[in-house]
Amino acid sequence: MFRITWPLHIVKRVVALVAVLAVLGVAVPLTYHWFDERRSRCADGVVKKDVKNHAGKQECVGITDGSFAFAPHLKAVTDRIREENRKVTDGKAPWVSVAYMTTFTLTDEDSNSDESVRHELEGAYLAQYRHNRGDLRGSPKIRLLIANPGSQSAHWPDVVGALADRTDAPDRLVAVAGLGPSTEPNKQALRTLSRHRIAMVASTMTATDFNGIKRFVRVAPTNADEARAAAAYLRREKYRTAVVVQDIARNNRYANTLGPAFEKAFTSAGGDHRIVTEEALTFDSSASTGWENELRLTTGQLCTAKPQIVFFAGRGRHLTHFLDALANRTCTGHRFRVVTGDDTTNLTPRELERAYRTQVEVLYTGLAHPDMWQGSEAGRRAVSAATARKFREGGLLDRWFPRDTRDDGQAIMAHDAVLTAARGIGMAAQWGGEVTGDSVSRMFHKMHLGEQVPGGSGFLSFRNNGDPYNKAVPILRLTEKKRAEFVEVSAPHGTPPGPRRKR
DSSP states (O other): OOOOOOOHHHHHHHHHHHHHHHHHHHHHHHHHHHHHHHHHEEETTEEEEEOTTOTTOEEEEEEESSSSOSSGGGHHHHHHHHHHHHHHHHSSSOEEEEEEESOOSOOTTOSSOHHHHHHHHHHHHHHHHHHHHSTTOOSSEEEEEEEEOOGGGTTHHHHHHHHHTTSSTTTOEEEEEEOOSSOHHHHHHHHHHHHTTOEEEESSOOOTTSOOOTTEEESSOOHHHHHHHHHHHHHHTTOOEEEEEEEOOTTOHHHHHHHHHHHHHHHTTOTTOEESSSSOEEEOTTSSSSHHHHHHHHHHHHHHHOOSEEEEESOHHHHHHHHHHHHTOSOTTSOOEEEEOGGGGGSOHHHHHHHHHTTOEEEEEOSOOTTHHHHOHHHHHHSOHHHHHHHSTTSHHHHHSTTOOOTTSHHHHHHHHHHHHHHHHHHIIIIISSOOHHHHHHHHTTOOGGGOEEETTEEEOBOTTSOBSSOOEEEEEEOTTSSEEEEEEEOTTSSOOOOOOOO
16 A cells, blocks of 8 residues: 655644644634624623614614613713612612613604603613612612613514523512503513513503503503593583594504594593594504605595594604694684694604694693692692602702703603612512512502502502503693693593502
């Protein structure tokens, strides 16, 4: 057999070369993976993901303790959260984590605005501060995490999975607050969080069918309750005729439940309260083109029907287009009053000004307003005075963030959501011993009588299905001052309840 014999020094070189190639075969892929990971990483727990429906655009998605700001306008509040979290984890007192989750990297497809989500985070921080070392001091303390599922909550599975991984030590996550608007992805996120046995408190979800989910409550009134509160106010003001302009987009759960609820509530009193068209006037906001034209067509039908009230069942960003169309109506001699729901609070000051310039009067059911407590006798009974002062001129939020307004109510709602989680955590520690997502969520249904949550949007107790009981609903008016003007406090049962005490 023919054999090749190499000198020993050649053999050593070949062996060395093979070894180098073997090392490179492992090292090069690992190095590439390291560089690729570094390139996709925004911060600890936060990575870059593709933005839904925006080819070539990326956003930072994930969870932070405040060390990273998802947008520059959030830095002032995230810095405060980071510092408060440092004090919590460096101290000797027991603590658990609560996450505030909503979309912080917004696109045109999102119903929230930069201002609204910033205000939410400011309110969440206020609740953390009050519980940890303020006037509602409790134990265990709260470490507040900030969770961003991306535009339209497109990356909620990744973020919810990461939250579930933090339920054990060292993070000890027991609750998630916020949870975004009433969309299908957010509803799926609720169900998944529930399966992971995490307590949930929604701040602004109002779609009526977002209930009956285990471990879930919300501090916002349902669309049905908002509609009943609006109808109660309109009946008191002697309005008799109305028409509903309805968004029929299948994925718009907010609008889908708002319009029918108003129609039922407005006509349920009997007498001459009636809807003066056989069917709602509709548009489809999910159509890529044409929905603006549909809104323009409704004005001709409105000129024929001449109702006293036009109830707009759609998102705030579609309302501005509708008002533009109504301002250019042919029946200029007829004065319309438009009434709509709480999504109007997501309009920016510029959009509010544009809406006002149409000279069409707009009333809407808000979720909260700083003037609720001072504006009426019903408000003084319905809202915690100590909490209300935190949101008014000279209060804590005004001192911390002096150039930010709070008329949209978003800070109040986020505060009330985190405060509800904090109350549940304190009650679980006092009554149940171990603080877990399960024990905290059980406490939600014991928040009655003396255990009501002293919210800035009203005293809070919850039904078995997670909805708030007869929640106070402010009636607001758009003004030329780029702000919402408080009109009256209403409620699903007509008059909001005050704090209920043990007898």
